[in-house]
Amino acid sequence: MLSDDIFFQEEEKNSILVSRLKKILGFCPKNLKLLKNVFIYSFSTKKKTLDKNHFLYFQRLEFLGDAVLNSIISHFLCEKLPEKKEGELTQVRSKIVCRKNLNEISKKLSLTEVFFQKNQPIISENILGNTLEALIGFIYLEIGYQGCKNFVYKKILHYHVNITQLQNEISSYKVWVIEWSQKNKFIINFNTFREKKEEKNKHVITFFSEITISGCGIKTEGRGHSKKKSEEMAAKAAYFIIQKTCKENT
Template identity: 45%
Template sequence: MMNWLHKLFSNPSSDPLAVELYPILGFCPEKIEFYHQAFCHSSIESPTYGDNERLEFLGDSILDSVIAEYLYHQLPTKDEGVLTDMRSKMVSRRTLNKLAKEFKIETFVHTNLGGKIPSSILGNAFGALIAAIYLDQGDQFCKNFIIEKIIKTHFSLINLEKEISSYKKHFIHWTQKHSNYYCF
């Protein structure tokens, strides 16, 4: 910790965003421009950083991939359907919006919308933050961050498997399993 503080305060060009992100992320961002872009909504015209939409695309893909691999290794007896359902719950828009609130993303996001920032924008910024971490720290660091700071901290695989993501899908699966006829 002391090395990081010394490095931070001995560098006169340190960005305040790096200082604010450290307690939340647990590391000091090096390529801070990615984090500025991650928190810049498309309603803001920023010639310096641009908006976060491309980062969101990359971050969502990274989350999807890391979570899929994690589930594959952690649940070796589960079939593809169960793994897909669990992954979809973990990367759903609702879940990303919730994670954004838990990571206090609203304190960093810049919009030109006025008023309270919609949770969907915060969830999008969370995906962009994952891409910023990936581009800044590399793929293995980002993978470890997702596993340790997101999956292991915010999810219970046992509870996640029990959670019904779609009652209609659950009903159809049940009727097919029990050879019953259904009509909508």
């Protein structure tokens, strides 16, 4: 009797998974065994309890989905932005496929509703973006490249990606400030130091960064839990000073 209960519970989960995915995908997925590997985090809240074989399949699907997604988006951008050079196209593509953006797209596609354990928090926001890539890998294997391309175009690019807005977004303030300094022949220097702070009897290491742009009197600071983050925060402060100065001079 117990085995029958487990069987019916499993069948119910399969039915729920298919019905929810059908609305998102626009077609009825058939390979349930492979599909379950996409939503492996639906069955556990702790990564260490995940089945190693299933997690390996998840990683392989994620790897495949990442490659297919990059290919499809590259094709889309070449059609959409024929005047752009390779470097500019690469920048726009990186903004579309960055982890933060994929996490948001995953939410907009309602992939969070597919996870069975609704009352339990998702381990990490990045799981959403990773799952989206794994799902794209599954779609590619299930219905082929053209079907996968149609899904990405119709469900993602046409509804959840604003190319004009992305082109105006700054993906890295540090890169922007360095390029601005070089363009205007200013010398820019970054100095970053490790800091130790005492918080609740624990040593917390943070990083302190200072940016100096010689020739225009700009000097900013930033802090973060990594060198990259602290430099980005200092560069962001410099960016806003530059923008304010430019507006005042126009």
